[in-house]
Amino acid sequence: MDLSYSAEYEAFRAEVEKFLAASWPLKGKEAELPGDQKASLLRGRAIEAGYLARSIPKRYGGSEQAPDVLKAQIIREEFFRARAPGDLAGIGPSMLVPTLLEKGTEWQKEKFIGPTIRGEIVWCQGYSEPGSGSDLASLQTRGELVGDEWVINGQKIWTSGAHLADYMFCLCRTERDAPKHAGISYLLLSMKQPGIEVRPLRQMTGAADFNEVFFTNAKTPADWIVGKRGEGWIVSRTTLKHERNMIGDAANSVMMFEGLVGLAKRTLRDGKPAIEDPGIRQRLAQLEGYVRSHQYSGYRQLTKAAKAQDPGRVGLMNKLVSTNLGQEMAKIALDLVGDDGLLEPTERRLGAPRDNGQWIGQFMWSLGSAVAGGTANIQRNVIGERGLGLPRDAAAQRS
């Protein structure tokens, strides 16, 4: 057991550090550019240097590096430390690009991957429908091939960023008589067309990050399909053996925990820092047990991945663990902010620590993450069935 990196990796770290010291922040005239242009300039140079878009072939705009989870981790750490923009997050780079790499046609890869990883085009994901949440394969939005075009009718919901997106990757029912899973195709389409209407859904936080999307004879070319007709379900399940970020998520939990301890130190109770309150100390120390567990579990998963070994069922638990952590932190934070819990996150506050509003936002946001991308209960099904080998749910088995 050794948590340090070998000399080879430390040399790599020094190389990344040197690159960043020379490249970020931008200097001279470039420093005057708007933020997104600055980020895009740096990303281009970092791809050229082999630090970003590592799993993507050069001909599609990536840097085509051999998979190495430890190098990927070092790059993330160093970019984070330098506050430099790393690989673009978001649904396009994280979901569509790996899918295209595995299942897309040559022209699809050439057309879409480069602009997506450079942030020039933005995607949204058209999966959930009002009647199809956990039981996604029951989806009803129809795609019909008319001449050389797909004509799409129906509705998607919970579509994050649809109001900002240029394109959507979308699951549609194209094979009317096929069984449930076999009737679905994976289509790409432009969001900028008359057949599409986007209506924002306002969340309990007050923000509107996701939407309903209505399709009325929306159109997309016949060859904007990924995989064959009726293979959409399988295509949507595609995952690549690319560099997965095993401990980034745990690092976020550690950072948030440290923020919470900071809040407890700054918050006064009866004139004394709240962190001196025995109850708060107990809750924070109890929470830290979970936070450190998550952190070390990330180290172990990273080690296993570096050795190309299966981390086992603990790999299925990461989302639920970080959701649980987010919820618990939010509850403690709400107790700490006290009266400030009466105010909207954005309202001004008298003499309170500045970040109280953010913690109130987090109190609500932490619920969003318990639902998004598979509810906590669906996660428990997966852990029970795939992790513990329990039989599948009787209803799910029948369908």
Added chain:
Amino acid sequence: MNFDLTEEQELLQETVRQFATNVCTPTRRRAIFDGKDGHDTELWQGLIEIGLGGIALGDEFGGAGLELLDLALAAEVLGAEAVPGPFLGHSLAGLAIAWAGSDQQKKSWLPKLASGEVLGTVAFAEGDGRWQPDQWGLAGAGALDGVKTHVPFGAHAELFVVGTRGGGLALVERGARGLETEPLAGIDRTRRIAELRFAGTPCEALPFAVAAAARVRDAALVLLAADAFGGAAKLVELSAEYAKTRQQFGVTIASFQGLKHQLATMAVEVEPARGLYWYAAHAFDRVPAEAERSAALAKAHLTQVYMQTARDAVEAHGGIGFTWECDVQIYFKRAMFDRAFLGTPAAHRERAAALAGW
């Protein structure tokens, strides 16, 4: 970056597991659990033979010269198989002498502890939750007067490492003048405890105790955390297996979502926490600045998780889980031992808070 076990460490765990499954069968474990005495000397000798008497003692004393992590890995497996016996107290007595003893003391005792010729244990508790070196009040200059309680296998051990006032440690041998040992009806029948009474009892101080006593305490916390992880992980397996076997309404109860979610929740509490005791042991061996706090957090967290998992496991087994015959109760009571021995989770969380400067 390597946060995983070596092949040797995996082999060590496999060796202990093999021994436990082949030799410490459920029937034998049950006989010990239900027996009056609680110490199966033949089983203990078997554990000594596979090297558990001195994993972390120097090879010049007949030990394996390994580290706390290796010892904790053995503790995890003993916890998983709920193996009865004096491993905890015996290991700690050896470590205390190795870290606090004079050359002469080490030479006299460590080979005998490593070979199992002498059974050792530690006597720390003085009642009312006083377990820590800075809470010890037993007068320790030349002769001992007073009481120590919750001493693991205190009625069987031949050598006691006794915590004394000011964080000292002293050796007392069975048969010493004025020493009385009396078995207590301990809740965990796989790890019996006793009370020790001293009246002008001669003792021999360990010269380097002031620096070493807290270190022995931290090692103990890591071993308890490891045992707790092993036991809790095993309970998840046992509960899932039971759910896959037991039938109601014509199907296995594992297909009911309510139970499936309970089992998943148990697994999510336990599995990711393995690294907590690994890291505490690693810090103990290699990162001194983090050792004390990591041990406190690991013991607090894992023993609480173990206790809750044991409660959940009883529930998951239904009526049978609540019976004396069901082996879940053996784990349940080991969880009670791990949780209370050396102080409650709350006590160690408060220590962790103070150590962080909160």
